[in-house]
Amino acid sequence: MTAVTSKNGGAGRPPGEDLLVETRGLTKRYGGRITAVDSLDLAVRRGEVYGFLGPNGAGKTTTLRMLLGLIRPSSGKARVLGEKPGSPEGLSRVGALVESPAFYPYLSGKDNLRVMARYAGVPWWRVDEALMEVELGGRAKDKFRKYSLGMKQRLGVAAALLKDPELLILDEPTNGLDPKGMADMRALIRQLGHGNRTVLLSSHLLGEVEQICDRVGVVRKGKLVAEGTVSELRGREGLLVRASPLEEALYIAARLAGVEEATVVDGALRLIVDPERAAEINGKLVSAGISVSELRPAEQSLEEVFLELTGRETI
Amino acid sequence: MGASFSAEFLKLRKRPSTWVLALVWLALIVLLGYILTYATFASIPEDAAPPGMDPDAFLQTLYPENVLSNVLAGFSSAGGGPVALILGALAVGSEYSWGTLKTVLTQRPSRSRVLLGKVFALGLVLVGLVVLAFVAGATASYVVSRLEGVAADWPSAGEILRALAVGSLISAVWTALGAFLAALFRGTPLAIGLGMVYALLLEGVVGTVLVSNEDYDPYRKFLVAENANSLINYFGSAAPEGLGPPDSIVEPTRAVLVLCAYAVFFVVLAVLLLRRRDVT
Numbered sequence A: 001m002t003a004v005t006s007k008n009g010g011a012g013r014p015p016g017e018d019l020l021v022e023t024r025g026l027t028k029r030y031g032g033r034i035t036a037v038d039s040l041d042l043a044v045r046r047g048e049v050y051g052f053l054g055p056n057g058a059g060k061t062t063t064l065r066m067l068l069g070l071i072r073p074s075s076g077k078a079r080v081l082g083e084k085p086g087s088p089e090g091l092s093r094v095g096a097l098v099e100s101p102a103f104y105p106y107l108s109g110k111d112n113l114r115v116m117a118r119y120a121g122v123p124w125w126r127v128d129e130a131l132m133e134v135e136l137g138g139r140a141k142d143k144f145r146k147y148s149l150g151m152k153q154r155l156g157v158a159a160a161l162l163k164d165p166e167l168l169i170l171d172e173p174t175n176g177l178d179p180k181g182m183a184d185m186r187a188l189i190r191q192l193g194h195g196n197r198t199v200l201l202s203s204h205l206l207g208e209v210e211q212i213c214d215r216v217g218v219v220r221k222g223k224l225v226a227e228g229t230v231s232e233l234r235g236r237e238g239l240l241v242r243a244s245p246l247e248e249a250l251y252i253a254a255r256l257a258g259v260e261e262a263t264v265v266d267g268a269l270r271l272i273v274d275p276e277r278a279a280e281i282n283g284k285l286v287s288a289g290i291s292v293s294e295l296r297p298a299e300q301s302l303e304e305v306f307l308e309l310t311g312r313e314t315i
Numbered sequence B: 001m002g003a004s005f006s007a008e009f010l011k012l013r014k015r016p017s018t019w020v021l022a023l024v025w026l027a028l029i030v031l032l033g034y035i036l037t038y039a040t041f042a043s044i045p046e047d048a049a050p051p052g053m054d055p056d057a058f059l060q061t062l063y064p065e066n067v068l069s070n071v072l073a074g075f076s077s078a079g080g081g082p083v084a085l086i087l088g089a090l091a092v093g094s095e096y097s098w099g100t101l102k103t104v105l106t107q108r109p110s111r112s113r114v115l116l117g118k119v120f121a122l123g124l125v126l127v128g129l130v131v132l133a134f135v136a137g138a139t140a141s142y143v144v145s146r147l148e149g150v151a152a153d154w155p156s157a158g159e160i161l162r163a164l165a166v167g168s169l170i171s172a173v174w175t176a177l178g179a180f181l182a183a184l185f186r187g188t189p190l191a192i193g194l195g196m197v198y199a200l201l202l203e204g205v206v207g208t209v210l211v212s213n214e215d216y217d218p219y220r221k222f223l224v225a226e227n228a229n230s231l232i233n234y235f236g237s238a239a240p241e242g243l244g245p246p247d248s249i250v251e252p253t254r255a256v257l258v259l260c261a262y263a264v265f266f267v268v269l270a271v272l273l274l275r276r277r278d279v280t
Helices: A060-067 A109-120 A125-133 A149-161 A179-192 A206-212 A230-234 A246-254 A275-287 A302-309 B002-014 B016-041 B055-060 B064-075 B080-097 B100-105 B111-148 B157-185 B189-211 B214-220 B224-234 B252-276
Strands: A019-030 A034-045 A049-053 A075-080 A094-097 A167-171 A198-203 A215-220 A223-228 A238-244 A261-265 A268-272 A291-298
Touching: A019 A060, A034 A049, A034 A060, A034 A198, A034 A215, A034 A223, A049 A060, A049 A206, A060 A075, A060 A167, A060 A198, A094 A149, A109 A125, A109 A149, A109 B002, A109 B100, A125 A149, A149 A167, A149 A179, A179 A198, A179 A206, A198 A206, A206 A302, A215 A230, A215 A302, A223 A230, A223 A302, A230 A302, A238 A246, A238 A275, A246 A261, A246 A268, A246 A275, A275 A291, B002 B111, B016 B055, B016 B064, B016 B080, B016 B111, B064 B080, B064 B111, B064 B157, B064 B224, B080 B100, B080 B111, B080 B157, B080 B189, B080 B224, B100 B111, B111 B157, B111 B252, B157 B189, B157 B224, B157 B252, B189 B214, B189 B224, B224 B252
Parallel strands: A049 A198, A049 A215, A094 A167, A167 A198
Antiparallel strands: A019 A034, A019 A075, A215 A223, A238 A268, A238 A291, A261 A268
């Protein structure tokens, strides 16, 4: 497990921390052979925007569906806002958009929200507020089937906001949107995540998670393989060294005091070491007869971390 | 429950297919029950009628005094039954095919409340449709009586209320069957397809075949159509002798109980299916 600073929120969690979502060994199996979610321990703290990152098919949507009570876990436990997933008490404080937004095509956007408001037991005037919040007021009377994908996504977010929820669960909210739509949606999510509201955002888009999320959990084949802030996930700082001959440079660098790890990545040395020691390391390599053509501070991109953690699966 | 009912009723009220089905049902009752019969028999001169056929006897079935039995005949497994079945299948099945079930269930209500709210909203819509069917039948029968120059002799208010209740109960069974099949198959097409096969083939054709052999009477007693016919026959057959439905072998009280049991059974099964299964 490379570049992981903390894993499985439970172990290092401060006592009494306010967790809005907590799972313990959450597992979902289909038949005897497919394990979609495998002993997942997840912890989402109040007020944070938590990114649930993983390649397609990693078990993100299945996990969110379990948290919302849409599907039952095969084993393990989950609490959402202190309640059993799917309980009316819990759902009354949760807003959710799971996968593609699904509404009644023959109803207008506003009527769709009126229907959802009645189910949710919220006052009718919240419908207009929610429509305004996602900037859909001008098209509220159009039929849902006439909406563009971006408008459908925004209506989905509006439905999730009807209850003015403490916890917002959004599953791939920018899926299928054009670049402007994605930017608008991200800005909206950032805005929604301000204040005391907690957002659990599932995504396979690294840039999205990097831009929006306070903390990230990386899931692979149903297992949480890493959890931390984006900077934590990127790992410790280091140096990138282009030197020749490379094998000899690796041999020498790996034995220098203070170098915690030395690896060859894409024809260059990658050293986990305090970047302040760049001059010293350069001197030692040069004095050993190594020619150094480039030496600079380096940190892993989130994409590198992600690919490393998820086994370079297609994203 | 009230919140779910209110949401479901809004959806049904604004759904075009609800109104299309209502129009189809009304058209079936007015067209098959009145217009075709009237067009056929009003134009036959008495002396040109085939031997043994009295056109006046047929026309008499269209008069206001026979409106209840004539309209209720349109609630059979080959008429209003399939329409009611489609209504139930669409109301439940579309939630699966549009994916709206997950949107609804993440709002707040429990699964049972969602389905029961839907059932009560469908019930209200059905009562409305049944009332409209009788209004359409009454209008058509009044027009026929005026055309034929006979006085309109209407059934009593008590009989009308009983007929409305019977029509609503028969439709409710078909609607509940449609809702159950849609929950079972998690969609609309198979539910409507199999429901139609059941209504038209099993209840209609097989039921008619079973009539010819008394050995099958114990089984006939459990067919929806047989029990429905028992209640429809309670209002008397408007058809000339020998051309009406066969005598029912089920007592009306028992028929009410059997139909109520079917409606409750289908609804309970649908609730259990919705509660136990994952929503994917």
